[in-house]
Amino acid sequence: MGRVTRIVWDFDDIDAAATPQAHLDYLEKTEAFPPLAAVREHTYAALPPGRGVDVGCGRGRAVADLTALGRPAVGVDRSDTMVRSARKRFPACEFTTGDAAALPFEDGSLDWYRAERTYLHIADPLRALAEARRVLRPGGTAVVADQDFDSTVMASPxxxxxxxxxxxxxxxMADGRAGTRMPALLAGAGFTDVTVHALALAFSSLPPVEPLLIEPAEAVAVAAGVVSEAEARAWRGGLERLDREGTFVVAMTMFVTTGRRP
Incomplete structure (x- = not known):
């Protein structure tokens, strides 16, 4: 087996001029997908009133939603490109570039902490969760939503x-199984009253999931040497045929885990 190639799902090392606008547009489009919108709504419902941070905020959708709901939010992302894009989209909201392990907030200054599809990309989750605990007030709530990509199933020949x-x-990925690991990680970081809810992300057509699932999966499998290029082409061709026939389906599980700072 060849070396596993780690993929990059953000724009940390790409300047704004080089970032494909089509990719940014696609990320905005995914916000409207009903499964992902349902996940956001579930996380919002789990947050208490007050001020908080959305870590890995991306293009800022959740920050704008939460601010409109009366929960003042600061969006933090380690990608300058994402932060600039979020500020442009939502100029009335607050965004800043920062690292999950070094948040720009005083101890105990926030009521809630939210992260969605972020811990998949964090190699040292306990360090980031220790930082979450630091910035939360006693009784504050952390809500973390991530997939376990090993839960992915799809129709395939x-x-x-x-x-x-x-x-x-x-x-x-840095932690492709973050979703199922999060309850133990939150408990290990000192959070209490840990609860988890599993939500299905299901898609019945190929195009919505190609850029952020099918294409990266094909690329890393070939790079890792676990499939040949011919096998990868055949695999993609089989999925495309099912899509043309109207019988393609892919699903994975999103785990929304909540913990309280004692």
Missing amino acids: DPALTRTVVTALTDS
Whole structure:
């Protein structure tokens, strides 16, 4: 087996001029997908009143929503490009560039902490969660939503090959199983009253999931040497055929985990 190639899902090392606008537009479009919108709404409902931070805020959708709901939010993202994009989209909201392990807030100054699809990309989650605990007041709430990419299932003419590709994708991330690991991680970081809810993310057509699931999975599986280029082409071709026939489906599980700072 070849070396697993880690994929980059943000723009940390890409300046704004080089960032493909089509990719930014796609990220904005995904906000409207009903499964992802449902996840956001679930996290909002779990947050208490007061001021908080959205870590890994991306293009700022959640910050704008929460601010409109009367929960003043600061968006933090380690990508300058994402922060600039969020400020442009939502100029009345507050965004800043920062790291999950070094947040720009005083001890105990926030009522809530939110992170969605962020801990997949954090190699040292306990350090980031210790920082979450630091900035929360006693009784403050952390809500973390992440997939376990190993939960991905999809219609495919070759299920065994699909499982090989999915495993390669999962292993290519900093923590591709963050969703199922989060309850133990929150408890290990000193949070109490930890609860978890599992939400299905299901899609019945190929185009919405190609850029952020199918294409990266194909690329990392070939780079890791677990499938050949010919096998990858055949795998993609099988998915495309199912999509044309109207029988394609892919689903994964999003885990929304909540903890309280004692």
